[in-house]
Amino acid sequence: MDRYLVFGHPVRHSKSPFIHTLFARQTQQELEYGLAEPAVDEFAQALCTFFDQGGKGCNVTVPFKEQAFTLVDRLSPRAKRAGAVNTIKLTDDGVLLGDNTDGAGLVADLKSHGVTLADSRILLLGAGGAARGALAPLLAELPSELVIANRTHTKAQQLAAEFHDLGPVTAQTYEQLAGPFDLVINSTSASLQGELPPLAPALIHTDIAIYDMMYGASDTAFISWAKQHGARQTMDGLGMLVEQAAEAFTVWRGIRPGTKQVLRELKRNLGVI
Numbered sequence: 001m002d003r004y005l006v007f008g009h010p011v012r013h014s015k016s017p018f019i020h021t022l023f024a025r026q027t028q029q030e031l032e033y034g035l036a037e038p039a040v041d042e043f044a045q046a047l048c049t050f051f052d053q054g055g056k057g058c059n060v061t062v063p064f065k066e067q068a069f070t071l072v073d074r075l076s077p078r079a080k081r082a083g084a085v086n087t088i089k090l091t092d093d094g095v096l097l098g099d100n101t102d103g104a105g106l107v108a109d110l111k112s113h114g115v116t117l118a119d120s121r122i123l124l125l126g127a128g129g130a131a132r133g134a135l136a137p138l139l140a141e142l143p144s145e146l147v148i149a150n151r152t153h154t155k156a157q158q159l160a161a162e163f164h165d166l167g168p169v170t171a172q173t174y175e176q177l178a179g180p181f182d183l184v185i186n187s188t189s190a191s192l193q194g195e196l197p198p199l200a201p202a203l204i205h206t207d208i209a210i211y212d213m214m215y216g217a218s219d220t221a222f223i224s225w226a227k228q229h230g231a232r233q234t235m236d237g238l239g240m241l242v243e244q245a246a247e248a249f250t251v252w253r254g255i256r257p258g259t260k261q262v263l264r265e266l267k268r269n270l271g272v273i
């Protein structure tokens, strides 16, 4: 049977096996999908061993995405832009192809929630790996403006300069930000510590769409905060998780699974509904 897995550390709580098993059942694909948690300095060896032993493809998550970028034979254009690899496929001619489906997953999830990206003013919070992966797919949707704000302003400036050729992207400090924005995407890891990015409450209005790439069984700190300040449309990163997985599954198997039912089952599994 074709073998796939996700590499990460820690990875024990990953929902990827659950999601891909449902995709395989739905599309009647014969495959198995597992977990691998190599020590941080043993990822390269573990990756080699997996493919030597007949593995067909894998996902890569924190903290290995940047390392995977350097280990594959070939990169897709979107992985090259993201500077990170979250999906690897062994091609029929024995080449390890590195791809990145995170940004496509974000855009697909935003669209499935009915969020309009064309001609919109987007505020992206954070300038780490998650922000980098989102930039090209967001700019491809032709927003009128995309502003990056980050605690360490120089990192936002660097990112804006790097992606400037793809669209109207600028960097501003949190203090400089002037609304109205149509969509705020939180790519910071602040919610992991229950913290908030230092965003002025005045930027939140009833018609704004709020997206937090993090997720949990209850609202993230950022989503709770935005709701308190009047945001009516809030979304967490669970849909992005399922959509990036669907994109990876499509890369591997050449068949696109449906995501709606799988997202519902995942929510049930997490106790969200």
Ligand code: ATR
Residues within 6 Å of the ligand: 125, 126, 127, 128, 129, 130, 131, 150, 151, 152, 155, 187, 188, 189, 190, 195, 196, 197, 198
């Ligand atoms: P990831 O790969 O998830 O993007 P990362 O590369 O470590 O992770 O980036 C984390 C991002 O969250 C950074 O933009 C970080 O800001 P700094 O560049 O200033 O470190 C941001 N971040 C983390 N905690 C934050 C907090 N409490 N408030 C605001 N931004 C925060």
